[in-house]
Every structure is written in structure tokens, then in C-alpha cells.
Amino acid sequence: MKFERNVMAGFLVVAFLLGAFLQSEYLLHILILVLLYTILAASLNLIVGYVGEFPLGHVAFFGLGAYSVAILSGPDIGWPMLVTIPLAAVIAAAAGWLIGRITLRLNGPFFVIVTLAFAEVLRLLAGNWIDLTNGPMGISGIGHPAILDWWPWLHGKRGFVMMGVVLTAFALFVTWRVVYSSAGRAAVTLRENNYVAQSIGIKPLRYSMFVFVVAAFLAGISGAYYATYISFVGPEVFAFPFTATMIIIVLLGGKGTLTGPILGAIIVTLLEEYLREFKEVRLSLFGLIVMAVVLFAPDGVMGYVRRRFPRFYKRTSHA
Amino acid sequence: MFDLFLQFVLNGLVNGTFYALSALGLTLIFGLMRLVNFAHGEFYMMGGLLGWAATSLIGLDFFTGLIVVVAIMSTFGWLLDRFIIVRVRDKGPEPGILLTIGLAIFLTNTALLLVGTAPHKVEAPVSSAPLILGPLIITKVRIFAVGMSILAIVCARLLIQKTKLGRAMRATFQDATAASLVGINTASIYASTFALGSALAATSGMLLGSIYVAQASIGGLISLKAFVVVILGGMGNFAGAILGGLILGVAEALWGGYVQTGTVDIVGFALVILILFFRPYGLFSIRAERA
Numbered sequence: 001m002k003f004e005r006n007v008m009a010g011f012l013v014v015a016f017l018l019g020a021f022l023q024s025e026y027l028l029h030i031l032i033l034v035l036l037y038t039i040l041a042a043s044l045n046l047i048v049g050y051v052g053e054f055p056l057g058h059v060a061f062f063g064l065g066a067y068s069v070a071i072l073s074g075p076d077i078g079w080p081m082l083v084t085i086p087l088a089a090v091i092a093a094a095a096g097w098l099i100g101r102i103t104l105r106l107n108g109p110f111f112v113i114v115t116l117a118f119a120e121v122l123r124l125l126a127g128n129w130i131d132l133t134n135g136p137m138g139i140s141g142i143g144h145p146a147i148l149d150w151w152p153w154l155h156g157k158r159g160f161v162m163m164g165v166v167l168t169a170f171a172l173f174v175t176w177r178v179v180y181s182s183a184g185r186a187a188v189t190l191r192e193n194n195y196v197a198q199s200i201g202i203k204p205l206r207y208s209m210f211v212f213v214v215a216a217f218l219a220g221i222s223g224a225y226y227a228t229y230i231s232f233v234g235p236e237v238f239a240f241p242f243t244a245t246m247i248i249i250v251l252l253g254g255k256g257t258l259t260g261p262i263l264g265a266i267i268v269t270l271l272e273e274y275l276r277e278f279k280e281v282r283l284s285l286f287g288l289i290v291m292a293v294v295l296f297a298p299d300g301v302m303g304y305v306r307r308r309f310p311r312f313y314k315r316t317s318h319a
Numbered sequence: 320m321f322d323l324f325l326q327f328v329l330n331g332l333v334n335g336t337f338y339a340l341s342a343l344g345l346t347l348i349f350g351l352m353r354l355v356n357f358a359h360g361e362f363y364m365m366g367g368l369l370g371w372a373a374t375s376l377i378g379l380d381f382f383t384g385l386i387v388v389v390a391i392m393s394t395f396g397w398l399l400d401r402f403i404i405v406r407v408r409d410k411g412p413e414p415g416i417l418l419t420i421g422l423a424i425f426l427t428n429t430a431l432l433l434v435g436t437a438p439h440k441v442e443a444p445v446s447s448a449p450l451i452l453g454p455l456i457i458t459k460v461r462i463f464a465v466g467m468s469i470l471a472i473v474c475a476r477l478l479i480q481k482t483k484l485g486r487a488m489r490a491t492f493q494d495a496t497a498a499s500l501v502g503i504n505t506a507s508i509y510a511s512t513f514a515l516g517s518a519l520a521a522t523s524g525m526l527l528g529s530i531y532v533a534q535a536s537i538g539g540l541i542s543l544k545a546f547v548v549v550i551l552g553g554m555g556n557f558a559g560a561i562l563g564g565l566i567l568g569v570a571e572a573l574w575g576g577y578v579q580t581g582t583v584d585i586v587g588f589a590l591v592i593l594i595l596f597f598r599p600y601g602l603f604s605i606r607a608e609r610a
Contacts (some may be wrong), residue, residue, distance in 0.1 A: 048571045054413050102592065106599050109355050109412060109554070113546050114595050117588035120543065240539060244420050251417050280432055287425025294418040295406055 007259040008172045011038075012165055018159030028157035031228060033269045035164030036222055040242075041261035043218035046175055048247075049256030050184060051208045052191030053107070056243055057115030058098065060122050061092040061216040063224025063238035067126065068092070070139040070233040080143035081228060088227075089220035096216020099259035100209050116243075140236025142227050160229050171218050176258060178214055187211045212303040227265040252293050254302030262282055263301050322454035326578040328569055329455050333465055335568020337527055339561040340468040341541055342548035344520035347512050349546070350555030351492045354404065354513075355412050357419040357547055359520055360538030361426040366392060366521025367533025368430060381444040381529070388525050389518045396517030408509070423538060429586050430535035431567040436537055442526055469523055475515070476557050488512055492555070521584040547587040551594060555600055563602070566590070577594035 015035060022028055044058045054171050068088035072079050079087075128131045133139065148159035178184045186207040189197040194204060227233045236242075245268065253264025271289070275282035297304055341363055348356045366388055373384035407414035445463040449456050450566075479485035490498040491508040499505045524533065524541075548567055552559030567587050575583045594602055 028580070048413070054416065056416070085605070106595060109349065109353065110357055110599065111593055112412060112416065113550055114592060116543070116546075117591045121585055121588045121592070124582060124588075128581045129577075200516075212568055235451030241461070244424070247417060247420070251413065255413075281428075282427035284425050284432065287421045287423070287428065290424065291418055292422065294414050295403070298414055 003195070004258040005176065008123075008262065011045070011262050012169050012172070015161070015168070016083075016165050019158060019165060025086045025157055028161055030269060030273060032157065032164055034265050035161070035168045036226055037249055037265035037269060038168050038262050039218060039222040039225065040246050041265050042171050042175045042255065042258075043215045043222065043256055045253075045261045045263050046178065046211050046215040046218070048250055049260075050179060050187050050191065051211050053104070053208070055103075055115040056112050057099070057117070057119035057240055058215070058219055059097055059240075059243045059248060060115075060119040061219035062223040062226070062242060062246075063119070063122060064092045064095050065089060065125070065220030066219070066227035066233045066237045067133060067139075069224040069227040070142050071132065071183070073143060074139060078157045080096065081126075081143065082147065085145070085221070085224040085228070087311070088224040092220025092223065093213050093217035093292045096213045100212040100216075104205055104208050118307050119238055119243070122233050126235040126238055133235070136235060138232055140232045144231070144232065146227050149212075157161050164225060167203050167221055171221060172258070172262075174214065174218060178211060178259060183207055183210050227250060238302075248290055250300075252297075254300030254304075257300075257302040257306065260300055260302040267301070320412035323494070323576070326455055327572045329402050329457065331569030331572030332565060333457065333461050333559065333568070334572060335565035336465045336468045337523070337530075337546050338544060338567050339470075339564025340471060341520070341523040341527065342545040342552075342560050342564055343472060343523070343557070344516040344518070344547040345542075345549050346552070346555060346557060346560040347515040350553075350560070351550055352512055352516075353412075354407075354415045354511065356516075357416060357418070357542055358422040358426060358538075359516075360541030360543075361423045361430075362392065362396070362517045362520035363524035363527075364430060364533070364535060364538045364547075365426065366438065366524025367397075367435055367441065367528035367537070368524075368535065369521065370441045370525030371526050371533045374442045381442065384441075385522065385525055388521050391532075393514040393518040396420070397510045397513035399517070400513035401506070404445045404513060405506065405509070425538060425541070434535055436535065438534045439528070440532055441528035443529035460530055466532055467526055468523075470559070471519065471526075472561060475519060477517070479557070484508075512588070544587060547591050550591050551602055553600065559602065 015031060018031055019028065022031070043061075044055070047053060047055050047058065068091045069081070069084050070088060071077065072084040073081055099115070099118050103111055103118070106114055127136050129135070144159070145163065148154045148163070152161060165189040179188075186197070186202045187210070188198075189202055190204050190207060198204060223237065226237070249264035249268045250261055251264075252267060253260030253262065272286070275285055276284060278285060293300075299307070344362065348354050348359065368385055369388045369391060373379045373387050374381060377384075378389065403418070404415075407418050416597060425561055443460045443463070445460045447458050447460045449458050449460065479488060487498070487503045488511070489509050490501070490503060491505045492512075495505050498508070517548045544567070548560055548563040550562070550563075552563030567590065570590060571583050571586045574586045
């Protein structure tokens with residue numbers, strides 16, 4: 001617990017310092033991507049690692065967050081970012097509640113495919129509901145939070161890094177609180193043994209639902225952050241590449257560990273950038289690397305650390 | 320008006336047969352082996368591109384080409400299962416999903432490197448001239464493909480129901496331990512099933528490559544549709560998968576004809592959500608809850 005807390009705090013401090021002192025726009029961009037992926041992966045990790053189900057449609061909440069910000073702060077409605085970003089997270093959480101109601105009753109492969117079906121329905125809606133989403137052309141020219149204009153130091157990418165640090169801190173704090181709350185422990189009990197958990201009075205749907213909604217909320221935040229940073233949203237925010245990236249981050253870092261998503265986000269972002277060197281072959285290589293991880297490091301990097309150095313985890317009971 | 324409706328239904332049934340065919344391999348691999356195989360569409364894509372290479376580049380005729388493609392893809396599937404998939408067996412769905420996603424990314428992009436993004440056409444042995452049956456129109460090549468699909472479906476069904484190999488397969492997927500106790504080599508059965516599934520996916524890819532096109536980036540879409548069909552039909556149920564394919568085909572044709580063509584792809588996903596909402600184990604599946 002202490003080790004996890006220290007790693008999370010250390011990561012935030014390093015991100016803040018790098019954001020404050022790095023001059024290169026390119027490095028700041030990579031830092032922003034790492035922060036974005038950390039939030040997204042931390043949210044997916046809540047479901048994969050702590051509920052023990054495997055959603056392939058988590059991108060639905062990311063996309064809903066992105067589109068909510070784009071539409072609500074667009075010219076037609078024009079609300080300020082400080083309102084629309086929390087609102088986007090709430091919309092994603094509401095969708096999480098609705099989708100969770102339907103999907104959490106299913107298990108195994110059915111859960112996997114139905115969550116994917118929801119994401120695909122949203123992607124197709126986003127591409128066809130021209131009045132609301134501008135269809136395949138997407139919504140461009142999304143603004144940035146007005147607060148970033150107050151201080152010239154925050155102009156451009158540095159402001160987004162600072163915003164990302166704040167959002168990531170919030171997301172990591174929420175996941176930490178959820179995992180070590182009674183609800184989080186109940187969810188882990190359910191994951192480990194559904195029948196035992198029920199016999200001591202833990203209602204399965206209630207706790208998995210709680211974690212699912214929190215995860216959707218955080219994914220909504222990351223979607224909002226993505227929309228305001230890229231300043232463009234199209235139907236591809238619901239598409240499979242994002243799903244694949246966040247799953248790879250979570251499993252590579254180590255599911256069911258709080259520090260795994262951070263590590264996974266750093267590794268995957270750097271790996272994607274590094275593989276650019278290889279031009280056309282890079283995606284093929286990426287596929288091979290993903291396969292190698294599954295075959296040779298099935299518990300991810302943090303799973304390996306946990307096996308190798310159990311003393312870091314002495315204080316956690318449910319590891 | 321009614322003629323138009325009949326035409327939509329006919330188109331839907333033809334497409335539905337194709338859906339059923341392209342989902343057959345997944346019925347085996349996902350329905351029976353319980354591997355959530357995201358590379359299914361990539362096997363289909365490989366079938367199409369290998370078929371194109373065999374007929375257009377090497378100059379074999381369609382049927383010889385098909386035999387070559389089936390031989391290559393069965394070997395590929397067999398090796399894949401014996402050396403790679405075996406390592407994620409019985410470890411829950413996540414490792415299998417991630418492994419096949421990695422495989423799908425690798426196969427798609429390698430195919431893109433080799434043949435590029437351009438669509439290729441597999442030479443069909445039948446002309447694509449239209450045939451007019453009263454008020455209905457259908458091309459000859461489609462009738463041929465539907466016939467071939469039915470043949471493939473019947474063969475696969477007979478293989479699983481009537482042969483010794485098929486019996487061993489069913490025994491293995493009901494209870495692998497009991498099956499190995501009575502002397503079935505389960506490792507080899509898993510590999511054979513995977514090989515058969517890959518070969519069926521490749522057959523459908525080549526056959527449909529002669530009607531539509533064979534394309535390196537088609538895999539994702541095919542995987543999604545195949546999952547819809549398998550879930551609609553109930554896992555591992557051949558008859559169900561065929562019905563699932565036909566339902567999907569007709570529903571899409573009617574939606575496209577009467578409502579809106581742009582949103583046709585939503586139909587399948589909406590069907591899956593609705594059906595699992597009311598029947599959590601699929602339309603035609605009889606199963607008790609697993610412990």
C-alpha cells in the first residue's frame with residue numbers, strides 16, 4: 001500500500017517537474033500522452049483488475065467524454081471548459097450505470113462481446129448522427145480551459161501537462177481510495193470467489209456496479225482531456241485501436257495493481273514513439289511484442305515485480 | 320412493393336448464408352474452444368489474399384487454389400495452436416483476447432506491407448451475369464457461392480457429428496480431463512479444431528473474395544460480424560450459427576432497404592444487446608450457469 005502510494009506520488013512529482021522544465025514541444029507532447037493513457041488505463045484497470053471482468057467496450061466512456069466536451073463547449077451551447085469537463089465525466093458515469101445494468105449480469109465471453117457491441121453502436125451513431133456529431137467529419141476547433149490563458153507560462157503544451165498532472169492525480173487518488181475502501185475489498189472478494197462473497201452478504205451486482213460506474217467516470221475525464229488537448233473529436237474515439245492500446249497498457253503494466261497502469265502507459269507510449277523509427281514494419285512489430293508479453297510476462301511488469309520483490313507488497317492483504 | 324420486399328429478403332438470405340459461412344470457423348474456435356479469437360477476421364483475410372495469389376498470380380483454377388489455401392491455412396492453424404495458443408489455454412479469457420489482438424495487429428499490418436491497401440479480386444469459376452427469376456434478380460456467382468457455403472456447412476456438420484474425430488472433439492470440449500482419461504489425445508484435438516476453424520475462415524474468405532474483394536484491412540469488420548452471428552446463434556451451436564447468420568442478413572437487408580443504409584452495421588450489435596438482455600446465453604443455447 002505504502003509502496004504503491006509512493007510510486008504514484010513519485011510519478012506525479014516527476015511529471016510535474018518534467019512539465020515545468022522541459023523545453024521541447026515534442027517531449028511535452030509525449031508527457032501529455034503518458035498522462036492521458038495513465039488515466040484511461042487506471043480506469044480500465046478498476047474493471048479488469050478489481051471486478052475481474054474484461055470489457056472490450058471501455059472506449060465507449062472515453063468517447064462519450066470526448067464528444068460531451070466537444071458538443072457542450074461548442075459554438076451552439078458554449079459552456080466553459082471548467083463546467084463541461086466534470087459534466088462529461090458525469091455523462092460517461094451515467095452511461096456506465098446504464099451499460100453496467102445490462103452487461104454486468106453477463107459473464108465471460110458474453111460480457112466481453114456485449115460491451116464491445118455498445119462501443120460499436122456508439123461509434124456508428126457518432127458517424128451517422130450528423131446533426132449532433134457532424135458525422136465522419138467530426139467536431140474541430142474545441143477550445144482549451146480559459147484558466148490556461150491566465151498565466152503566460154501555461155500557454156501551449158505546458159498548460160496541458162499541468163492540467164494532465166492535476167487530472168491524473170485526481171484519477172489515481174480515486175482509484176486508490178476505491179481499491180482500499182470496503183467497496184473495493186468487496187469487489188476483490190467477488191472477483192476471487194463469487195459464491196463465498198455472496199454467502200457473507202456481498203451483493204455481486206451492487207459492488208461490481210459501483211466500481212464500473214467509477215471506472216466509466218474516470219474514462220470520461222480522460223476522454224474530455226483528450227478532446228480539449230487534440231481539439232478535434234471524430235467517430236474514431238470509439239474505435240478499436242484505443243481499446244487495444246488501453247488493454248495492452250493495463251495487461252503489460254500488470255492488472256490489479258495500482259502502479260501497473262502508470263508503468264504500462266510509460267512503456268507503451270515510449271514504445272510507440274520508438275517504433276516510429278521502423279516506419280512501415282512498426283505495427284507488425286507492435287503486434288509481435290504484444291504476443292510476446294502475453295506469452296512471457298503474463299502478469300505484466302508489476303506482476304513480475306510483485307513475484308520477485310514481495311516485500312514491497314507486504315502490507316497488502318489481497319495481493 | 321411486395322416484389323421489392325421479396326428482393327430484400329432474398330438479398331438478406333444470400334448475405335446471411337455468407338455470414339453463417341464466415342462465422343463457422345469462429346463457432347468452433349470461440350463457441351467450442353472458448354477462445355475469444357480476435358484474429359478470426361484475419362484468417363478470413365488470409366484466405367482471400369492467398370486465394371487471390373493462387374488464382375491470379377500463380378494461375379491455378381479456383382478449386383485447386385481452394386485446396387492449396389485450405390492446406391496452407393490448416394497447417395498454419397495447427398502450428399499456431401500447438402506452439403502459441405496452447406500457452407494461454409485454461410487461463411481465463413484475457414490472455415487469449417490479448418494474444419489474438421496482437422496476432423490480428425501483426426497479420427493485418429504484415430499483409431498491408433506485402434500486398435498494400437488495394438482490394439484484390441479472386442477469379443470466380445462462374446460468371447457474374449445476373450439471373451432473373453420472375454420478379455427477383457440474383458447473380459450466378461452468388462448462387463454458386465451460396466451452394467458452396469451450404470456444402471461447406473454440411474461437410475463441417477457431418478465431420479463433427481459423424482466421424483471419430485468429431486466425436487473426440489465434442490468429448491474434449493465437454494470435459495477435457497474425462498476425454499484424456501478414455502485415451503483421447505486432447506492436445507491434438509485442440510490443434511485439429513483450431514486448424515479446422517482457420518481453414519473454414521480461409522475458405523469463406525476465398526469464396527467471398529470472388530464476390531466482394533479480398534483486402535488486407537477487412538479483418539476487424541469480419542471478426543465483429545462473426546462474433547455477432549455466433550452469439551446470436553448460441554455458442555458452439557452449428558445450426559444456431561446458420562440461423563444467426565440468416566437472421567443478421569435479413570435484418571440488415573430490411574433495415575438497409577426501408578430505414579437507412581448508413582446505419583446497417585448497427586443492426587447486428589443492437590440485436591446482440593437485445594438478445595443477451597432477454598436470453599443471457601444466446602438464442603438457441605441450453606446451458607446452466609457455470610461455477
